[in-house]
Amino acid sequence: PSAQVLNRRCVEAAVMTGLALNCTINKKSLFDRKHYFYADLPAGYQITQQRVPIAVNGSLSYSLCVDNKMSQMVTKTVRIKQIQLEQDSGKSLHDDARSQTLVDLNRAGVGLMEVVMEPDMCCGEEAAAAVRELQLILQTLGSSQAIMAEGQLRVDANISVHHPGEPYGVRTEVKNINSMRFLAKAVDYEIQRQIKELENGGTVLNETRAFDSKLGCTVPMRDKEGKQDYRFMPEPNLPPLILYDAKSLPANVNHQQVVNIDWIHERLPDLPSVKRAKLVELYGILPEHSFTLVNEDGLTEFFEDVVKQTQMKPKKVIGWILSDLLSHLKQHSLTAKESPISSFLLADLLNLLENGDISSSAAKQVFEELWKGEGKTPLEIVKEKQLELIKDQEELEQICQAVIDEREKEVMAIKEGNEKVINKLIGLVRKATRGRANPLLVKQILEKKLSE
Amino acid sequence: MAAAEPLRYCSDALPARVDDVTNCFRWRAMRALALCRWLRGGTVRALRLGAAAASSAPPPQDGVTVEVLDHLERLALVDFRDAEGVERLREAVRFAERLREVNTEGIEPMDSVLEDRCLYLREDDVTEGKCTAELLKNAREKVEEYFVAPPGNIPLPELEERDTFLKGS
Numbered sequence: 001p002s003a004q005v006l007n008r009r010c011v012e013a014a015v016m017t018g019l020a021l022n023c024t025i026n027k028k029s030l031f032d033r034k035h036y037f038y039a040d041l042p043a044g045y046q047i048t049q050q051r052v053p054i055a056v057n058g059s060l061s062y063s064l065c066v067d068n069k070m071s072q073m074v075t076k077t078v079r080i081k082q083i084q085l086e087q088d089s090g091k092s093l094h095d096d097a098r099s100q101t102l103v104d105l106n107r108a109g110v111g112l113m114e115v116v117m118e119p120d121m122c123c124g125e126e127a128a129a130a131v132r133e134l135q136l137i138l139q140t141l142g143s144s145q146a147i148m149a150e151g152q153l154r155v156d157a158n159i160s161v162h163h164p165g166e167p168y169g170v171r172t173e174v175k176n177i178n179s180m181r182f183l184a185k186a187v188d189y190e191i192q193r194q195i196k197e198l199e200n201g202g203t204v205l206n207e208t209r210a211f212d213s214k215l216g217c218t219v220p221m222r223d224k225e226g227k228q229d230y231r232f233m234p235e236p237n238l239p240p241l242i243l244y245d246a247k248s249l250p251a252n253v254n255h256q257q258v259v260n261i262d263w264i265h266e267r268l269p270d271l272p273s274v275k276r277a278k279l280v281e282l283y284g285i286l287p288e289h290s291f292t293l294v295n296e297d298g299l300t301e302f303f304e305d306v307v308k309q310t311q312m313k314p315k316k317v318i319g320w321i322l323s324d325l326l327s328h329l330k331q332h333s334l335t336a337k338e339s340p341i342s343s344f345l346l347a348d349l350l351n352l353l354e355n356g357d358i359s360s361s362a363a364k365q366v367f368e369e370l371w372k373g374e375g376k377t378p379l380e381i382v383k384e385k386q387l388e389l390i391k392d393q394e395e396l397e398q399i400c401q402a403v404i405d406e407r408e409k410e411v412m413a414i415k416e417g418n419e420k421v422i423n424k425l426i427g428l429v430r431k432a433t434r435g436r437a438n439p440l441l442v443k444q445i446l447e448k449k450l451s452e
Numbered sequence: 453m454a455a456a457e458p459l460r461y462c463s464d465a466l467p468a469r470v471d472d473v474t475n476c477f478r479w480r481a482m483r484a485l486a487l488c489r490w491l492r493g494g495t496v497r498a499l500r501l502g503a504a505a506a507s508s509a510p511p512p513q514d515g516v517t518v519e520v521l522d523h524l525e526r527l528a529l530v531d532f533r534d535a536e537g538v539e540r541l542r543e544a545v546r547f548a549e550r551l552r553e554v555n556t557e558g559i560e561p562m563d564s565v566l567e568d569r570c571l572y573l574r575e576d577d578v579t580e581g582k583c584t585a586e587l588l589k590n591a592r593e594k595v596e597e598y599f600v601a602p603p604g605n606i607p608l609p610e611l612e613e614r615d616t617f618l619k620g621s
Contacts (some may be wrong), residue, residue, distance in 0.1 A: 006571060006574070008575060008576060017583075038599030093598065099602075099603050100603055101600075101603055103601050239569045240571065241571050256573070286543075450463075
């Protein structure tokens with residue numbers, strides 16, 4: 001009996017992830033030992049897949065905003081070199097004050113999936129966007145919750161610089177990156193540091209550095225001096241990992257012991273890119289909108305629920321979701337599921353707006369009231385604050401006439417051809433009605449009266 | 453010490469069937485060759501074996517130099533201790549070198565003597581745990597539920613400063 005036993009879920013997760021990243025799945029992959037000494041690695045070696053990993057040669061597509069404008073997005077691709085299964089080490093907590101390291105071995109031996117990317121990214125923003133997309137994919141597949149803050153997704157960045165057309169420069173590895181934001185910062189800092197070093201006639205060392213989040217810089221890491229010799233050797237306790245597909249599946253097998261790549265392929269859920277494309281097609285929203293919907297936990301569901309319950313077109317609903325709702329959620333660090341305004345209430349409000357019962361500025365006021373979560377319905381708030389639009393045509397005409405009568409100068413200007421002045425009249429009507437007049441209707445009435 | 457007993461690994465992994473001896477041999481070959489290739493690197497220098505043996509030691513032709521011994525001690529934290537230990541290492545290298553006499557051209561290297569066996573996959577069920585107290589009994593020093601270790605790896609001193617190198621000579 002072997003000391004180390006491979007968990008089937010690890011294999012399935014690796015295959016799923018490999019398929020989602022367009023990799024070639026190696027039907028036969030091997031396990032190796034990587035030897036080094038460290039307090040959090042009690043065995044003195046880590047089991048990994050150095051010679052033949054489980055998946056190779058894939059790609060990950062991600063999108064970036066050009067010039068920080070949400071409206072212009074470009075798609076980029078980073079090649080995936082490989083995905084390998086390996087063991088986790090324990091966790092070290094460095095207590096510099098007492099000159100000691102505290103070691104927690106709870107996670108030692110737990111299965112990990114390492115995704116190795118090729119150096120196709122050129123700045124912190126690209127790295128963060130690529131990792132963000134990977135995170136969404138992992139969460140969609142269920143391979144991992146991939147929350148960086150909880151160490152479920154760990155990122156080490158490898159950075160080098162070179163002049164265009166020349167070979168890649170010496171790379172440094174940067175560890176201790178605990179969030180997407182820090183990833184972008186660490187990459188950009190290191191790029192600048194290396195450029196400065198080279199411009200000053202220095203050289204870049206092939207070393208491991210740590211990102212110091214407080215100072216926003218990278219520093220050489222202790223214990224990582226010199227090139228490591230890991231003395232890789234085949235893991236003597238683990239035979240090769242054989243995966244099957246529909247064709248190679250032997251008859252009369254114990255299904256519990258067999259991982260079928262095709263079976264997993266058929267059951268892959270919609271990846272984020274597919275989800276986004278479907279949203280754009282189904283609801284006629286813009287691609288950049290779909291990005292935000294998929295990016296924010298629970299927001300797509302919320303949006304679709306509102307659309308189901310309102311007559312307002314999805315293209316208009318999306319504005320309310322992405323500006324009003326999302327900005328409020330962000331301000332209070334809430335997810336869509338934690339929103340004090342339910343999809344039902346928001347749909348109710350949007351229906352009032354769509355029916356012409358209130359103006360859009362009144363709607364925004366009602367939104368603010370609803371956000372307080374006092375249990376009132378939109379209609380109750382509208383009545384309370386007297387926000388209903390004046391629907392009585394005669395009443396509106398009277399008010400418009402009154403304004404026309406008052407403002408001879410402006411009326412003259414309009415009749416002489418200065419059409420923009422009508423906006424002043426519309427503003428005055430709005431004041432007189434305390435925002436309860438539909439500006440379009442008011443404009444129509446005024447124009448009709450002025451042309452008589 | 454791995455250097456002194458290259459045979460031990462193989463006998464543990466030796467399959468029950470006698471006709472698998474060839475397979476075992478191929479596997480040993482692979483490990484030993486890796487060791488050989490590795491020892492070959494490094495410059496040839498006179499071997500210092502302590503005061504007594506200095507003049508009689510011939511310059512090594514098998515690549516087992518002082519630098520190599522130092523490197524091995526540092527990497528694997530073994531202590532060759534004395535001339536006898538070093539000689540055992542040399543014998544191991546000589547033994548492994550003989551594998552080169554086997555013509556393996558066109559033959560796929562063997563990955564594992566277990567290559568015909570199925571890798572057992574376990575279900576994702578929690579079957580053990582909740583034994584913190586028992587595990588922490590092993591700790592010489594602990595803080596709350598953490599093991600206490602020095603602040604980092606304490607590397608072996610450089611060869612010149614090391615008084616344990618081939619101490620037994």
